[in-house]
Amino acid sequence: MTLELAVRLTEILLGLAFFQQSLEFLRAAGVEQKLGLLRALLSFLLMLGVFPLVICSLLVVTSFVLIQRFQGPYNGGSDTMSMLVLLGVWLSYLAPSRMWQEIALGYVVLQLIWSYFQAGVVKLVNPEWRSGKALYEVFALTAYPVSESVRGLAKKRQLLLSGSWCVIVAELLFPLAFFNQTTLIMALICAGCFHLANAILFGLNRFVLAWLSAYPLVLWFQQRLFELL
Amino acid sequence: MLKVLLPILFPSWRFFSGIGVSPRFDIAFVAVEGDEPVEWIPFRPLPETLSLWQHFKRLLHNPQWNESLFLNSCAERLFEGGGDFYQQEIAARLLHAVQLGEVSVPNAAGYMCFRIRALYSEDAPANCMGQVRDEVVFQSSCYALTLREGIV
Numbered sequence: 001m002t003l004e005l006a007v008r009l010t011e012i013l014l015g016l017a018f019f020q021q022s023l024e025f026l027r028a029a030g031v032e033q034k035l036g037l038l039r040a041l042l043s044f045l046l047m048l049g050v051f052p053l054v055i056c057s058l059l060v061v062t063s064f065v066l067i068q069r070f071q072g073p074y075n076g077g078s079d080t081m082s083m084l085v086l087l088g089v090w091l092s093y094l095a096p097s098r099m100w101q102e103i104a105l106g107y108v109v110l111q112l113i114w115s116y117f118q119a120g121v122v123k124l125v126n127p128e129w130r131s132g133k134a135l136y137e138v139f140a141l142t143a144y145p146v147s148e149s150v151r152g153l154a155k156k157r158q159l160l161l162s163g164s165w166c167v168i169v170a171e172l173l174f175p176l177a178f179f180n181q182t183t184l185i186m187a188l189i190c191a192g193c194f195h196l197a198n199a200i201l202f203g204l205n206r207f208v209l210a211w212l213s214a215y216p217l218v219l220w221f222q223q224r225l226f227e228l229l
Numbered sequence: 230m231l232k233v234l235l236p237i238l239f240p241s242w243r244f245f246s247g248i249g250v251s252p253r254f255d256i257a258f259v260a261v262e263g264d265e266p267v268e269w270i271p272f273r274p275l276p277e278t279l280s281l282w283q284h285f286k287r288l289l290h291n292p293q294w295n296e297s298l299f300l301n302s303c304a305e306r307l308f309e310g311g312g313d314f315y316q317q318e319i320a321a322r323l324l325h326a327v328q329l330g331e332v333s334v335p336n337a338a339g340y341m342c343f344r345i346r347a348l349y350s351e352d353a354p355a356n357c358m359g360q361v362r363d364e365v366v367f368q369s370s371c372y373a374l375t376l377r378e379g380i381v
Contacts, residue, residue, distance in 0.1 A: 076302065080237055081240075115242040116242075122244075137248040138248060142251045148277045149278045199288055
């Protein structure tokens, strides 16, 4: 995959992610609603690929306004990832040379790989994750389960123990998938399904497109790295 | 600016590293400011089940749920001693939800107040479940329903 194609696919997915986020602000009031409307339009233009540097710049500015407004990201990790991908794409347009373009986009890829690995490490070192208790508490106590029937999964202790270890192992092994194109594609499909499951079970729908938007860059970066080595 | 930019450029991805206190919101209506609320109503209680269609719709567009997640973040910051911003943000959003008709308001109601409960499990060995505690940790003052536009 060429850098140009990867950036174009990322812009489309990122545009969809921002469009989804922006529509949510339309039900709000005041400046939030106005920013939502503006960003919905900008997201649409980002998907179309018109004046990408101008559109990315405006999205960066409005993203910072929103972060100031909410004293941090509105939706935690998903907003952080979509902002990081946006910054990478924006910097790649500002970059003075091909090398700096690749560094900007490569940094996004490294953060994506690190996001899975770090999430795996913090679970592995926590005995409550290793025993399945943490996942039990996610279902039984936290506000994340989307319905009472989903909360009821807390009773399936064996399933939760297996689920905990599947998540820990998959997150820890993700970086290894990077060394082969087939395993990387399989890992990205599995990771996409993982985000989808989180969206269905815990309502974390914004994470799906936020992470997926960086996947084309991951595929490009792997190819580029193989060329260099 | 740097304070905002740094966590974006060097984020922490420690998702669910530990399961902490989980907030729940209740709201109540009173006729006169300062009255003690009689009935607390859980804000956005979970549905029993969701149909396949509802799951699909929520996958694409789920503003209420994501707002609830933001409210939880605000509550967690309040638990940590966060400033007045978080309390006002919660109040404004609850009032807006009331205004949008998410909660039915009694006729005589002139004010709304809210409380935040904290659900957590008491310390226990890693393979044992602790006793689940449900405690009210914050109760707001009254917010005039007629002034809700102004607060938002």
